[in-house]
Amino acid sequence: MSLEPRTDPNPPTAGPETPAKGPAIDAQALHQEILDLGTQGMVMNMGPQHPSTHGVLRLILTLDGEEVMACEPMIGYLHRGLEKMAERRPYRHFLPFTDRLDYVCSLANNLACAQAIERLAGVEVPERAQWLRVALMELNRIASHLLFLGTFGTDLGATTMLLYAFREREEALALLEAITGARLTYNWIRVGGLPDDMPENWDKGVLAFCDLLESRLPEYDRLLTDNPIFRRRTEGVGVVSPEDAKAYGLTGPTLRASGVAYDIRRWAPYEKYAEIDFDVVVLRDGDTFARYLARRLELEQSVRILRQVFDKLPEGPIASKVGKVLKPPPGIAFSQVESPRGELSFTMVSDGSPNPVRVHIRAPSFANLTVLADLVAGNKVADVVAILGSIDIVLGEVDR
Amino acid sequence: MIAQALENPWIRQLVNAAMLLAVINLGVLVLIYLERKVAGYIQSRLGPVHVGPRGWLQSVADAVKLVLKEDIIPAPADRFMFVLAPFFVFVPVLAVFLVLPFSSGWVAYDFSLAALYVIAAGTVAIMGIVMAGWGTNNKYSLLGGLRSAAQLISYEVPVVLAILAVVFFAQSMSLVEIAEAQRGFRWFIFQPPLLVAAFVYMIGQLAETNRTPFDLPEAESELVSGFHTEYSGIRFAMFFLAEFANTFFASALAVVLFFGGWDGLPGLTGALWLVLKSYVLVFVLMWIRWTLPRVRVDQLLGFAWKVLVPIGLIVVLWAAASVVYAGGVAR
Numbered sequence: 001m002s003l004e005p006r007t008d009p010n011p012p013t014a015g016p017e018t019p020a021k022g023p024a025i026d027a028q029a030l031h032q033e034i035l036d037l038g039t040q041g042m043v044m045n046m047g048p049q050h051p052s053t054h055g056v057l058r059l060i061l062t063l064d065g066e067e068v069m070a071c072e073p074m075i076g077y078l079h080r081g082l083e084k085m086a087e088r089r090p091y092r093h094f095l096p097f098t099d100r101l102d103y104v105c106s107l108a109n110n111l112a113c114a115q116a117i118e119r120l121a122g123v124e125v126p127e128r129a130q131w132l133r134v135a136l137m138e139l140n141r142i143a144s145h146l147l148f149l150g151t152f153g154t155d156l157g158a159t160t161m162l163l164y165a166f167r168e169r170e171e172a173l174a175l176l177e178a179i180t181g182a183r184l185t186y187n188w189i190r191v192g193g194l195p196d197d198m199p200e201n202w203d204k205g206v207l208a209f210c211d212l213l214e215s216r217l218p219e220y221d222r223l224l225t226d227n228p229i230f231r232r233r234t235e236g237v238g239v240v241s242p243e244d245a246k247a248y249g250l251t252g253p254t255l256r257a258s259g260v261a262y263d264i265r266r267w268a269p270y271e272k273y274a275e276i277d278f279d280v281v282v283l284r285d286g287d288t289f290a291r292y293l294a295r296r297l298e299l300e301q302s303v304r305i306l307r308q309v310f311d312k313l314p315e316g317p318i319a320s321k322v323g324k325v326l327k328p329p330p331g332i333a334f335s336q337v338e339s340p341r342g343e344l345s346f347t348m349v350s351d352g353s354p355n356p357v358r359v360h361i362r363a364p365s366f367a368n369l370t371v372l373a374d375l376v377a378g379n380k381v382a383d384v385v386a387i388l389g390s391i392d393i394v395l396g397e398v399d400r
Numbered sequence: 401m402i403a404q405a406l407e408n409p410w411i412r413q414l415v416n417a418a419m420l421l422a423v424i425n426l427g428v429l430v431l432i433y434l435e436r437k438v439a440g441y442i443q444s445r446l447g448p449v450h451v452g453p454r455g456w457l458q459s460v461a462d463a464v465k466l467v468l469k470e471d472i473i474p475a476p477a478d479r480f481m482f483v484l485a486p487f488f489v490f491v492p493v494l495a496v497f498l499v500l501p502f503s504s505g506w507v508a509y510d511f512s513l514a515a516l517y518v519i520a521a522g523t524v525a526i527m528g529i530v531m532a533g534w535g536t537n538n539k540y541s542l543l544g545g546l547r548s549a550a551q552l553i554s555y556e557v558p559v560v561l562a563i564l565a566v567v568f569f570a571q572s573m574s575l576v577e578i579a580e581a582q583r584g585f586r587w588f589i590f591q592p593p594l595l596v597a598a599f600v601y602m603i604g605q606l607a608e609t610n611r612t613p614f615d616l617p618e619a620e621s622e623l624v625s626g627f628h629t630e631y632s633g634i635r636f637a638m639f640f641l642a643e644f645a646n647t648f649f650a651s652a653l654a655v656v657l658f659f660g661g662w663d664g665l666p667g668l669t670g671a672l673w674l675v676l677k678s679y680v681l682v683f684v685l686m687w688i689r690w691t692l693p694r695v696r697v698d699q700l701l702g703f704a705w706k707v708l709v710p711i712g713l714i715v716v717l718w719a720a721a722s723v724v725y726a727g728g729v730a731r
Contacts, residue, residue, distance in 0.1 A: 044540075044543075066698075158693035160442060164443070232699060380698065382616075
């Protein structure tokens with residue numbers, strides 16, 4: 001299986017190449033020297049209650065002064081057994097539960113789950129619903145990436161970025177609220193389409209928001225992207241090579257920052273992404289700054305996609321008829337969605353009964369988190385926060 | 401009776417000190433309100449609005465809350481150090497205010513080594529921070545305390561060098577005489593070597609007062625709150641008070657050293673000019689705080705020793721040369 005995109009009319013947008021900056025001191029030799037002296041590392045618990053672990057992640061750090069010698073992530077504090085819960089209820093009843101996976105972009109979870117059921121039951125989705133789903137995905141992606149920009153700034157001590165990002169996120173949430181009635185757990189994608197059409201003039205609101213966001217992006221750049229202190233804190237920190245990135249199973253902006261052009265929206269297009277013109281943001285450096293920049297640049301692409309959706313949005317029904325009791329034929333179905341954090345996929349197995357036999361959720365945050373321990377070893381405590389922030393995990397999805 | 405009592409130098413000093421204490425505490429309340437409002441407007445929000453008109457009673461409410469809060473001493477903490485640490489941080493800040501001249505006659509105590517005294521007394525606070533970090537018996541606090549010690553000692557050097565350059569020009573270590581030397585808009589900031597010194601001083605003071613981008617000792621996202629993580633109630637209030645009093649003092653000292661002290665246009669009292677100029681500098685510090693991210697500890701120390709100290713040394717040489725050869729003495 002090649003990880004290259006099938007068709008990539010747009011060459012990857014790459015930032016200027018910066019030489020990889022390694023530490024001048026051989027960290028390994030230094031550690032050996034310290035161990036020879038007979039000194040002990042200090043074990044420090046970071047989390048599960050900590051301002052920068054983005055939820056209930058716990059990191060057991062072994063410190064040598066400010067330097068991290070080893071890091072062991074502990075997960076499971078938010079485990080609710082969602083996959084098992086799916087087996088105990090009819091297919092459609094599980095859709096609201098998916099909101100609680102990655103609660104920052106619950107629409108992506110809804111979609112991945114609905115797609116798996118649709119493929120299992122052979123349900124067609126009307127054109128208009130497919131286009132609206134794309135719009136919802138991208139709006140949710142913008143809200144999610146804005147949250148990332150804000151919290152990443154806070155992780156590095158630039159508290160103002162949080163408020164600036166939330167100012168725009170508020171607009172995005174208001175739009176999502178107008179259509180779904182909720183601000184966080186939307187539960188707005190149904191098997192076979194959407195529960196309702198968009199409200200009147202919603203498209204105008206979204207387009208106005210696109211203009212607003214574009215006008216505010218230079219502000220973010222002035223505050224973070226072009227800030228020399230920010231660059232020094234992030235450039236060359238926590239570099240992931242493309243080989244490592246693939247080996248760890250990284251996906252999403254975390255992977256694309258390492259120079260691998262893998263985006264489900266391009267590689268295995270779902271809904272109407274095949275008919276939309278957008279760039280897959282790929283950067284070369286693979287460091288913390290590249291992971292930040294990838295998300296910052298994806299905001300522009302999402303705006304581009306949203307504009308095209310409302311250019312092409314056809315009239316028509318927004319849901320196809322699905323029977324009240326859904327009994328898909330025995331079989332297995334697989335769906336892939338590019339969530340803001342990476343490749344989110346559902347595998348559902350049916351035996352012909354109203355409940356699924358087995359549901360497996362491939363959560364991007366979980367796979368992305370595996371790289372953390374290797375990245376932070378040898379860095380400073382402050383870098384742990386920066387690197388963890390740049391991986392952009394949501395614990396609801398890691399623990400499931 | 402009162403006039404008679406004031407004749408006694410001991411009583412006069414006591415009254416001076418009490419007045420100073422009141423001024424500092426009130427000033428800090430105003431500063432906290434200002435910080436919140438400035439932060440609010442920089443972050444496109446309003447800041448406090450509910451307590452009192454335009455929220456100006458917010459800091460009073462906060463102060464009352466902090467005093468009333470339960471005072472917790474963690475079980476594993478070293479009680480003696482834990483209790484003593486806030487005083488070690490707070491008292492030096494009050495002590496340095498003693499020599500700060502608000503106007504030619506408005507100084508609690510002036511003597512010929514005031515500039516040296518400011519540096520020496522201010523350094524004692526480092527001990528308090530290390531004590532807090534160590535005595536709490538908390539790993540985050542310990543890291544914060546260690547960072548603080550490294551940072552304050554490193555940045556003390558460029559600050560001292562910058563003050564030394566000013567002393568060359570003023571030919572005196574008395575803060576009153578330094579300010580007097582700048583009378584009539586001959587502010588030291590207009591002297592090229594001292595302009596550079598002012599930059600070195602301000603950056604150094606930014607680090608000395610633990611403010612972003614150098615707020616590593618209490619880096620919220622890394623160390624929760626650094627050395628005062630476990631402090632609550634009135635003990636926390638003392639750290640808080642010390643930090644803000646320190647910020648104001650750093651700005652006021654910068655005004656005395658570089659911006660002419662109480663020298664200003666006629667019409668306002670000298671002391672008001674000094675306070676006004678200090679608040680402008682405080683605003684700049686807040687502006688920086690709410691704009692910039694935090695640096696990393698190695699970058700912080702590298703910047704002090706590889707950039708600021710060499711510049712400081714050059715400034716001292718430059719200042720000495722211009723005093724001796726170019727007759728750059730102000731009077």
